[in-house]
Amino acid sequence: xxxxxxxxxxxxxxxxxxxxxxxxxTAEVRLPEDLTGLSGLIIPGGESTTIGKLAVMYNLLExxxxxxxxxxxxxxCAGMIFMAKEIDQEQPLLGIMDITVERNAFGxxxxxxxxxxxxxxLNKFNPKPYPAVFIRAPKLAAVRGNGKxxxxxxxxxxxxxxxxxxxxxxxxxxxxxxxxxxxYFLSLI
Ligand code: GLN
Numbered sequence: 001x002x003x004x005x006x007x008x009x010x011x012x013x014x015x016x017x018x019x020x021x022x023x024x025x026t027a028e029v030r031l032p033e034d035l036t037g038l039s040g041l042i043i044p045g046g047e048s049t050t051i052g053k054l055a056v057m058y059n060l061l062e063x064x065x066x067x068x069x070x071x072x073x074x075x076x077c078a079g080m081i082f083m084a085k086e087i088d089q090e091q092p093l094l095g096i097m098d099i100t101v102e103r104n105a106f107g108x109x110x111x112x113x114x115x116x117x118x119x120x121x122l123n124k125f126n127p128k129p130y131p132a133v134f135i136r137a138p139k140l141a142a143v144r145g146n147g148k149x150x151x152x153x154x155x156x157x158x159x160x161x162x163x164x165x166x167x168x169x170x171x172x173x174x175x176x177x178x179x180x181x182x183x184y185f186l187s188l189i
Contacts, residue, residue, distance in 0.1 A: 001024065001025065001039040001040075001186075001189060002025045002026065002027055002037060002038055002039055003019055003024055003025070003026050003027070003038065003039060003040045003041070003042065003186075004026070004027045004028075004029040004034065004035060004038040004040070004041045004042070005019075005026055005027070005028055005029060005041075005042045005044060006029050006041065006042065006043045006044060006051070006055075006060075006079075007028035007029055007030055008030060008050075008051050008054040008055060008058070008060075009046045009047060009050045009051050009054060010044040010045050010046020010047065010051060010078055010079075011044050011045055011046060011172070011174060011175070012028065012042075012044045014044075014174035014175060015042050015044055015174045015182075016028075017174075018173075018174050018179055018182050019182065021179065022179060022182060022183065022186070024186065029041065029060075030058060031058055031060070032058075032059060032060060032063040035063055035064070035067050038067065038071060039071060039072075039189050040071050040072040040073070040074070040185065040186070040188070040189050041064075041067070041071060041072075041073045041074075042073075042074050042075075042076075042079070042185070043073065043074070043075040043076075043078075043079030043082055043083065043094070044076065044077075044078070044079055044174070045076050045077030045078045045079060045135070045172050045174075046077075046078045047078060048078035048079075048081035048082050048091065048103070049091050051078055051079075051082055052082060052091050052092030052093060053091075053092060055082075055092060055094070056092045061092065061094065064094055065094065065096065068094070068096050068166075071165065071189075072165035072166065072167070072185060072188040072189055073096075073165070073166050073167070074166070074167040074168070074169070074185045075166075075167070075168045075169075076168070076169045076170075076171065076172055076173060076174070077135065077137055077138065077169070077170060077171070077172055079168070080099075080101060080138055080140075080168035080169060080170060081093075081101050081103055081138050082094050083095075083096055083097045083099075083166065083168055084097055084099045084100065084101040084168075085097060085098055085099065085100075086099070086100040086101070086142075087100070087101045087102070087103060087138075088101075088102050088103060088141075089103065096166065097147065097161075097163050097166055097168060098143070098144040098145035098146075098147050098163060099140055099142065099143050099144070099147060099161055099163075099168065100140070100141040100142040100144075101138045101139070101140060101141065102138060102139050102141045103138050104136050104137075104138065105137065105138055105139035105157075105170075106134055106136075106137050106139070107136075108136060109135070109136055111136075112133075112134060112135045112136065112137075113133075113134050114131060114132065114133045114134070115131075115132055115134070115153065116129035116130065116131055116132070117129065117130045117132045117151050117152075117153070117159070118130070118151075119150060119151045119160065119181075120150070121150050121162075121184055122180040122181065122184055125180045125183055125184070126180065130151075130178060130180065130181075131176045131178055132151070132159070132169075132171035132172075132173075133171050133172045133175045133176060134159075134170060134171050134172075135172060137159075137170045137171060138170050139157050139158065139159060139170055140157075140158035140159065140160075140161055140168070140170065143158060143161045143163075145163065146163060146164065147161050147162065147163035148161060148162055148163075149161050150162050150167075151169070159171060165188045167184075167185060167188070169181065
């Protein structure tokens with residue numbers, strides 16, 4: 001099994017480190033031909049406007065949409081914005097998931113925070129609270145169709161969702177030692 005990490009911009013190296021710790025083979029994706037033979041794809045956090053522009057420049061949007069139907073895809077933070085069908089401004093999107101996302105919903109870089117969440121889908125690995133790191137994070141304003149919310153803040157704000165084999169998280173599991181989210185993603189393959 002080989003997992004692709006979209007490596008146009010953002011913290012793709014941190015995801016590669018986690019997957020290597022779990023003994024998983026990875027491939028950095030920058031061009032359409034890098035998508036061959038993948039069992040799953042991670043679209044990392046970073047700056048979604050930059051990721052979108054580079055994806056257009058490297059002719060990746062259509063090839064990504066073509067493989068999206070067949071494989072699990074996970075977008076943390078900027079990846080969640082990029083995967084959404086609807087966001088609060090104009091920018092290039094992969095636009096596959098039936099979600100509405102509000103960018104920078106918790107304020108600026110200085111308003112970044114870490115909190116502990118109860119995420120039921122992770123409890124099969126270990127039921128302890130999950131450390132979630134939010135950096136200029138987006139939030140889920142709506143989850144439609146057969147998508148479902150899988151994590152919320154205490155005030156009810158939706159911060160992670162799943163639609164079939166597609167996952168989005170407003171937070172960054174690759175920045176903590178807790179690898180349960182990566183293992184959950186791998187379990188969808
Ligand atoms: N604020 C960024 C954006 O709008 C996302 C931040 C992140 O990925 N940590 O794309």
